[in-house]
Amino acid sequence: MNWMLLIPIxxxxxxxxxxEYLAPxxxxxxxRAVVVRHSALAHTAQILPLDEQGxxxxxxxxxxxxxxxxxxxxxxxxxxGSDLDRAVRIHVYAARPEMVEAARNxxxxxxxxxxxxxxxxxxxxxxxxxxxxxxxxxxAAPATPSVRRARAAGLAGAPGSSHVAILPAGPAVFVxxxxxxxxxxxxxxxxxxxxxETLAEFGMKDEHVVQLKAFLKPMSDVAIVEKEIAxxxxxxxxxxxxxxxxxxxxxxxxxxxxxxxxxxxxxxxLRFLTPSGVKPSAxxxxxxxVDRGNLIFxxxxxxxxxxxxxVRGAFAALKETVEKAGSxxxxxxxxTYYVSDGPTTDQLGKVRLEVYDxxxxxxxxxxxxxxxxxxxxxxxxxMIAVTGP
Numbered sequence: 001m002n003w004m005l006l007i008p009i010x011x012x013x014x015x016x017x018x019x020e021y022l023a024p025x026x027x028x029x030x031x032r033a034v035v036v037r038h039s040a041l042a043h044t045a046q047i048l049p050l051d052e053q054g055x056x057x058x059x060x061x062x063x064x065x066x067x068x069x070x071x072x073x074x075x076x077x078x079x080x081g082s083d084l085d086r087a088v089r090i091h092v093y094a095a096r097p098e099m100v101e102a103a104r105n106x107x108x109x110x111x112x113x114x115x116x117x118x119x120x121x122x123x124x125x126x127x128x129x130x131x132x133x134x135x136x137x138x139x140a141a142p143a144t145p146s147v148r149r150a151r152a153a154g155l156a157g158a159p160g161s162s163h164v165a166i167l168p169a170g171p172a173v174f175v176x177x178x179x180x181x182x183x184x185x186x187x188x189x190x191x192x193x194x195x196x197e198t199l200a201e202f203g204m205k206d207e208h209v210v211q212l213k214a215f216l217k218p219m220s221d222v223a224i225v226e227k228e229i230a231x232x233x234x235x236x237x238x239x240x241x242x243x244x245x246x247x248x249x250x251x252x253x254x255x256x257x258x259x260x261x262x263x264x265x266x267x268x269x270l271r272f273l274t275p276s277g278v279k280p281s282a283x284x285x286x287x288x289x290v291d292r293g294n295l296i297f298x299x300x301x302x303x304x305x306x307x308x309x310x311v312r313g314a315f316a317a318l319k320e321t322v323e324k325a326g327s328x329x330x331x332x333x334x335x336t337y338y339v340s341d342g343p344t345t346d347q348l349g350k351v352r353l354e355v356y357d358x359x360x361x362x363x364x365x366x367x368x369x370x371x372x373x374x375x376x377x378x379x380x381x382x383m384i385a386v387t388g389p
Contacts, residue, residue: 016086016115016140022325024116029107031116033298033325034088035387041167041295042080042141043211043257045240046093047072047155048127048134054156056130062099065132066106072155073137076163079150082141084110087117089297091382092373093134093244094123100373103133120300120382122338123371124245125219136211136242138297141166147210147259149237160230162237167210171260172290173202174334174384177215177253177365184221184251188214188228191254198275202287203261209239210257215246215367225252247340247368255336255365260289269293270331270386272360282358283349288333293386295333296325300372300380307343307378311351314381319355326387329355332362336382338369344378 018039023032049057049065049072058064070084077083092103100121107119117137126134149162157163175198180190199205216225222243229241239256246253269292272285280286298321303313322328339345345368352361362383372380 019086019088019115019140021114021116022321024114026112027108028104028119029109029111029116030119030299032118033296033321034118035325036088036140036295036297038169038294039140040143040169041088042077042082042139042164043167043240044073044076044137044164045162046127046134046136046242047076048131050128050156052154052156056128059130062102062132063106066103069133069135070106070110073135075152075154077137077139079152080139080141080148080164080166082139084137084139085115086140087137088140089118089120089138091136091242092119092121093126094121094373095126095132097123097371097373099133118297118299120338120380121373122244122369123373124369126245127219127222127243129220136240144168147208149239151237158226158230160233160235160238162240165210165240167257167259171262172295173204173258173260174288174363175199175256175258176284176286176363177255179250179253182251184216185224185228187251188225188254189232191252192229192232195254195256198287199258201275202273203263204258206233208258208261210259211240211242212254212256213242213244214252214254215244215248215365216252217246219243219245244367245369247370253365260291263291268388270333282361283352283356284335284361284364286363288363290333290386293331293388294326296322296327296385296387298322298383298385300338300382302374302377302380304377307341307347310344310377310379311347314379315351315355318381318383322385325385327385328388330357330360331388332383332385334384335362335364337364337366338372338380338382339366340369340371340378348379
């Protein structure tokens with residue numbers, strides 16, 4: 001049976017005129033980048049291959065699990081008035097490297113028309129020990145004046161959790177990963193409080209948060225993180241959450257996407273902000289705020305060869321794509337660097353000093369991971385940019 005044929009399809013046969021797909025590839029079902037013109041954006045939680053009761057679907061069967069996850073994405077997006085045909089980016093988290101190719105094959109069967117999302121692939125342990133794959137998605141959605149969170153029927157989730165939230169068109173804020181010391185529970189709690197204080201300094205509150213992404217270890221203790229997030233946000237719907245295993249020293253780092261509150265803005269529509277009492281960095285901004293311009297979601301880019309070649313090659317690929325999309329390195333908004341070895345991490349630090357304007361580097365998180373699903377490669381760069389003035 002072809003499980004992909006069972007995935008619900010909404011908005012079938014249509015292409016959103018506000019979306020532009022750069023270099024779509026039939027072989028992978030993905031585009032090199034997707035340009036979004038003034039649209040609200042639905043952000044899902046990380047979807048695992050679970051039924052409504054939280055039981056694993058397709059135990060040991062990668063194809064069935066991919067089907068269930070994509071079905072779950074469609075259900076979540078439907079609650080936001082959207083669907084997979086309007087997806088602009090998919091993140092795939094695979095427990096085994098071979099699941100990356102299986103996901104690419106599934107995408108090529110699902111997205112057969114010109115509308116294909118950008119995609120990034122990461123390998124590591126997942127939040128359920130029997131899950132082989134998990135995904136989250138960003139998709140164009142109908143307009144809404146404020147952040148709207150929702151749960152989807154047919155998906156697992158604790159009371160108060162959200163499967164999807166809509167970022168309204170307009171000001172958007174991307175906050176770099178923050179971390180705090182201590183054991184996992186205390187570190188999670190302190191990090192969330194630090195993020196709340198950062199938002200408050202720039203006029204935002206908890207209700208402006210659209211999505212949290214937590215990088216943590218060990219994934220076997222994920223329940224501790226989930227409990228802390230639930231307690232922090234209380235009884236009302238908390239934002240969708242994505243959980244990624246990492247290999248770095250801190251037990252957890254958390255980044256977020258939020259709706260920006262109205263402000264005068266800057267002449268270019270993009271500002272790089274630093275909270276009071278925090279030393280600015282030449283390679284990443286603490287916050288990036290987009291007031292105007294078209295967001296650009298890029299697929300993960302790669303280089304080849306030894307660590308320095310991989311890093312330089314990835315940035316060369318990034319430069320080529322953002323320029324074709326109508327942007328440049330001064331208009332990079334949010335980066336996540338997935339890196340799987342020490343030498344590549346070292347080179348990444350050096351090359352970023354060369355390629356970024358130190359006054360306006362993107363907000364960023366650097367995540368040490370087990371792998372990126374491509375043999376011989378140790379770095380992929382997951383980037384959001386904005387078109388220039």
